[in-house]
């Protein structure tokens with residue numbers, strides 16, 4: 001399978017690259033284009049994967065870069081079977097504390113970037129009858145007070161994916177998203193550095209543990225794979241069951257533990 005992975009320099013994106021390379025979820029020989037704006041992280045992940053991976057420094061919010069990503073994928077892989085639109089970002093602060101620029105930035109990376117990449121890769125996904133998977137968040141369905149516009153941006157991403165699934169269904173292209181709950185990655189590490197806070201969060205989760213990047217990557221690869229060949233337009237929660245008991249155990253708030261600042 002020939003796959004573009006954004007946000008591949010760390011966390012969930014890195015795990016998608018590693019799990020794809022390991023071949024447990026999708027068997028076969030895979031090639032991948034790893035995209036991120038963090039060049040050091042990209043080089044580190046590419047070293048782990050070997051020659052199957054090419055890397056590209058790009059900003060997924062930039063329209064010109066979306067065309068560059070598609071061109072680089074064709075160059076390295078000769079076509080595109082899968083797109084994992086996973087790059088994302090959070091910002092602490094309530095909606096009233098945010099500036100319009102903060103708001104636009106969060107929508108640019110968490111929503112619009114997936115649309116830009118979808119536009120740029122559409123002809124190649126149509127050719128391969130491929131699949132696109134985006135990383136949304138449990139915050140797409142659960143208001144998350146400390147994270148201002150992040151939850152609305154992920155909610156919009158969820159609908160973008162449903163809309164794309166209907167637009168692209170007749171072309172045989174499947175579009176889905178996964179919604180992680182609390183997952184230990186670079187995005188959340190500072191928030192979970194305090195053992196008491198981490199223990200409190202884990203105690204609130206039915207499975208009594210945070211998610212790992214591999215947990216989320218396995219769900220993404222399932223949705224990319226032929227095993228999900230009749231599944232399109234869904235949002236697959238990977239939250240350890242947390243969304244079923246937020247009102248009881250968590251006092252509101254989903255998905256992330258941002259640093260206090």
Ligand SMILES: NC(=O)c1ccc[n+]([C@@H]2O[C@H](COP(=O)([O-])OP(=O)(O)OC[C@H]3O[C@@H](n4cnc5c(N)ncnc54)[C@H](O)[C@@H]3O)[C@@H](O)[C@H]2O)c1
Pocket residue numbers: 006007008009010011012013035036037038041058059060061086087088089090109135136137138139179180181182183184185186187188255256257
């Ligand atoms: N960790 C969690 O608890 C959690 C929960 C729900 C959803 N998510 C989502 O999972 C996805 C992956 O996040 P993660 O937890 O692995 O965090 P992470 O910080 O480890 O990875 C995010 C990656 O995206 C890259 N990135 C950010 N903005 C970019 C841009 N404009 N252009 C190119 N690359 C950019 C970063 O450099 C980073 O490598 C995100 O979409 C995030 O919103 C994470």
